[in-house]
Amino acid sequence: MEVTMKGITKSFGTNFVLKGVDIELEGGKIHALMGENGAGKSTLMNILTGMHKYDTGEIMIDKKETVYENPKEAEEHGVSFIHQEMNTWPQMTVVENLFIGKELKNKFGWLNKKEMEKRAKAIFDDLGITIDLNLEVNQLSVGQQQMIEIAKALMTNAKVLIMDEPTAALTEREIEVLFKIILNLKEKGVAIIYISHRMEEIFKISDSITVMRDGVSIDTTKTNETNVDEVVRKMVGRDLDDYYPEKKSEIGEIIFEGRHLTKKGVFENVSFNVRQGEIIGFSGLMGSGRTEMMRAIFGIDTLDQGEVYLEDKLLKIKTPSDAIHQGIGFLTENRKDEGLILEYSIKENISLPSIDGFKKRGLIDEVAEKDFVDLLMKRLSVKAQSAELAVSNLSGGNQQKVVLAKWIGIGSKVLILDEPTRGVDVGAKREIYQLMNELTDRGVAIIMVSSDLPEVLGVSDRVIVVHEGTIAGELDRVEATEEKIMSLATGGY
Structure with missing residues (x-):
């Protein structure tokens, strides 16, 4: 699936969040979307998936102008968004969260719990997740809940997968597992939008980078043709020295x-x-x-x-x-x-x-x-x-x-x-x-x-x-x- 967003603008009242954003996605490519907090990255993706309506601009999917009415419609057409904030139901079990809104039923109309657990286990095995499917989500850590969100998205057979800070609560080992999954999806032709503030991840996994600043797309370049300093300069509009500032405080008792x-x-x-x-x-x-x-x-x-x-x-x-x-x-x-x-x-x-x-x-x-x-x-x-x-x-x-x-x-x-x-x-x-x-x-x-x-x-x-x-x-x-x-x-x- 190919996606083109051109000249996208969006305001909430008098607050202009997007002032003209261009981005193009290709199947089988990992496209990093970077920018400071409040640059408009999540808003842009919410527009793509039908959460918000844009004011001006156009969205072309496979060369056809497309506007999804809501995220569910977008998901049904193969565009799935893993949000930074968890979207789970704390009092429900893991397997219930995975299949909410798309429950499997047998020929008598009853919930087919056995089949749901079987499919959930298969996706968990692929992800390397060892979480009890019958635990309530409120018993899980933030990182474990994040892995459930990723599993939910992968169960939709997505053609475009948007990941907003997917590794923020994951350990190094879990990040390695996730990267293997992402690269596997890339080989299958999935277009991936990867939003992250972790530079080492961006340069390890992405094919291209679009930088946004203050609601505008500043530049798009191939990852192997740029470097960390250049990306940071585009994000913040200035050079950023001493990433970890020197600590000079005296340690006392x-x-x-x-x-x-x-x-x-x-x-x-x-x-x-x-x-x-x-x-x-x-x-x-x-x-x-x-x-x-x-x-x-x-x-x-x-x-x-x-x-x-x-x-x-x-x-x-x-x-x-x-x-x-x-x-x-x-x-x-x-x-x-x-x-x-x-x-x-x-x-x-x-x-x-x-x-x-x-x-x-x-x-x-x-x-x-x-x-x-x-x-x-x-x-x-x-x-x-x-x-x-x-x-x-x-x-x-x-x-x-x-x-x-x-x-x-x-x-x-x-x-x-x-x-x-x-x-x-x-x-x-x-x-x-x-x-x-x-x-x-x-x-x-x-x-x-x-x-x-x-x-x-x-x-x-x-x-x-x-x-x-x-x-x-x-x-x-x-x-x-x-x-x-x-x-x-x-x-x-």
């Missing part, structure tokens, strides 16, 4: 300790510490227990045993509110369900944990609150017309910035960041790294969980590697390498 932390069946006897001004990177395969440890420390989940100390003081944390009031902040990996209140405004989301600080005689000082929010939005380059805009209207990367602004604003002594740059563009990533350095300059201790090994190596003072719920090893900045981390993460030495 131990400020935070977890001692013998245990949650039966998830992690066991975990002990570690973090010093003032230090960034600790937690690495490991998906399902190793990294995120679960952080959730328990923050009071989202309960600990079976173990103690948490801040400045040598034993903390009693039963709820996230307890953690916040005692100086611990937590940026969750699942921003959509746990990090944000989507129907609330940017201002309300950012100021929520700090709201008591704006009260005077029981009333909110709205001027102080506005100044506080405006400062954080400017510092994190949140792209929005107004702080009053609902967070649901932001791009995924800008939503991530709002979550980060919320925790920076509260002035935590210890800040836990779980996948802090997931779905964030290259320019914004550097801003986040710089911000982390500024926080450590002020003595904040940062615990960062990340599946991005170059990121772990680029910003961490120490790396703690988790394997099957236990700490497999600890590496300082000088000795840490991708090979050593992966060896420890997979049970080696």
Whole structure:
């Protein structure tokens, strides 16, 4: 299938999101679509699949002008979109999610569960997924849910497959499996649009790259005829030096300790510490227990045993509110369900944990609150017309910035960041790294969980590697390498 989009424009009210975008797709080719958060990439793909209607321009599919009425019609015609945000039903099982809206029935009209499980198992085997088909989705990690989304799309026999940040929550091993699947689909003639902020992935797997900036397609070039610096320059409109900015903060005394932390069946006897001004990177395969440890420390989940100390003081944390009031902040990996209140405004989301600080005689000082929010939005380059805009209207990367602004604003002594740059563009990533350095300059201790090994190596003072719920090893900045981390993460030495 060949797709041509020419001169596409789109506005939402007075907000012009797309101002003239051209892109061409060929069957059997992998076309990367790149740009900063808010450049219009997802909006363009939503127009292709019928989610939004464009204002001007044309869409030609196999040389015929085509407009899909909705995503279901697009999918029926072979155009499938794997969104960055999960589209699963948490209370339903894995197999029910895979076949929702396209259930298989026997000759009597009853659900053919046996056949559905058989087909699901076949696609899971191809993907290398070992998830119990009868588990409810709410019991799965974000990465596992992402693999289910990929499996759903592959079950539609797509001719055009759009992938928006498909590897954001996947481990290195899972990414390798996914790339094999993508290359197999390419050989079968599928046209693939690959949206990602991970440069190494783009240059490893794509045939061509279209760069968007501020709602305009800047340039399209063959991948083997360009380089990272050139692509970044087109994305941000300037040179970007020092991708991982130098960290100059002095590391002080131990400020935070977890001692013998245990949650039966998830992690066991975990002990570690973090010093003032230090960034600790937690690495490991998906399902190793990294995120679960952080959730328990923050009071989202309960600990079976173990103690948490801040400045040598034993903390009693039963709820996230307890953690916040005692100086611990937590940026969750699942921003959509746990990090944000989507129907609330940017201002309300950012100021929520700090709201008591704006009260005077029981009333909110709205001027102080506005100044506080405006400062954080400017510092994190949140792209929005107004702080009053609902967070649901932001791009995924800008939503991530709002979550980060919320925790920076509260002035935590210890800040836990779980996948802090997931779905964030290259320019914004550097801003986040710089911000982390500024926080450590002020003595904040940062615990960062990340599946991005170059990121772990680029910003961490120490790396703690988790394997099957236990700490497999600890590496300082000088000795840490991708090979050593992966060896420890997979049970080696």
